[in-house]
Amino acid sequence: MGTIVAVTGNEACAQALKQINPDVCAAYPITPATDLMQRFSSFVNDGKVDTELVLVESEHSAMSACIGAAAAGGRVATATSSQGLALMWEMLHIAAGTRLPIVMPLVNRALSAPLNIHGDHSDGMGARDTGWIQLYSENAQEAYDNTVQAFRIAEHLDIRLPAMVCMDGFIVSHSIERVEYIDDGDVKKFVGKFKTVHPLLDLDNPKSYGPLILTDMYHEYKRAQHEVMTKVPGVVLDVAADFEKMTGRKYSLFETYRLDDAEMAIVVMSSAAGTTKDIIDQYRDRGVKIGLLKPRMFRPFPFQEIADALNHVKAIAVLDRADSFGSYGPLFSEITGAVMSMKSKPAVINKIFGLGGRDYLPVQAEQVIDELIQVAETGKVEAIKEYIGVRE
């Protein structure tokens, strides 16, 4: 069952798209996602998929074409990064508000200025309020697995929302790792046949997409959109359970590592979680009770579940690979939102790290844990938000 390969994150996601064989992909190249769609376009060229590949003149057009194709009644995918996602911005809201289950690997990259092509979460975090489901991946295996699962989640008849599958630019997208591919037939069976909802191409039942809705009903449509998001966690867990049956690989709304008996926790997403786990092991060997929580689903954000998982710790460090200038890091704001509902109010600190692809080094994780030990002992927080790994 399955095939073990040595591939990059981009290659793995392209493979997932090949196995799913979407009806339409509209894409525009942007580093570091270029290579993903380039590989996929080879599959199209070589007749390995039946996908209609639409080569457009910008990401705005890419998402517009995806919206059109999804409204027409197709299974649709694309991929992008950074400025490309930024250029899609208005269309992202339209895809979500129109409830179109488009799946989009997002290879996370910093936003300009200054111009930078390397990995951080500024792009994904900037799109957190667009109404898309967001899954973040630690490595190539997770990026591949999340892509396969994203189709089932997005297309679920109770959901019908677009989904982004995020992975760190270059660190994951361009590094070769061991990945276990699922057999083609199993992927096909897992995602199932695409079911249409109100397809425009059903010419016997003409309909209109994108109406003007003003003060009389807009508020109600947004209320309904909020309601749909509340159903997403249940579907994500159901899909994960089926996925585990097929592959043995376990997924949830978030991952915990040595957290059950921990007195302190680090919350961090994506590739930096791997490094952090190694350092946690070293501190555990010295008897320090530290654990990790790695959110997988950032939108919708599982506040209650995360609050339950962190309820017993005294101090939390939230590591953000993006900044909300003039505020805290975006992940920190969510975690403190979760802390609100806890009886025990742990101290929470925020570290901004790794912007523009700056390496997240073991020594940074060590500094954070050393500070957490102090905070847990004294209950005192010197600075809530701080940049780490800054050249001084």
Next chain:
Amino acid sequence: MSKKYWETLPQGSVVLEAGSSAKFKTGGWRSMRPKWIEENCIQCMFCWMYCPDMSVKVTAEGKRAEFDYDYCKGCGICALECPGKKGKKAIVMEEEGK
């Protein structure tokens, strides 16, 4: 339990009834009203062609008929384009409510 209003809305704000925009009488937006002066009309149908709405009606015989004031927004394009007869316009714009 009966559903709340927002729970009954079609998914993704899709309008499932074809041609339902006819129910939305947009003529009320008009502040200027085009007036057809039939004796100056040469039946060139420019007004029908230029109207960005579909507010110039046509008879079964393909002749110019009255304006459809349920939808005409008073943009004045028809009046501007109308060649009229011997320098006299067949469409003039008048202030609504005068």
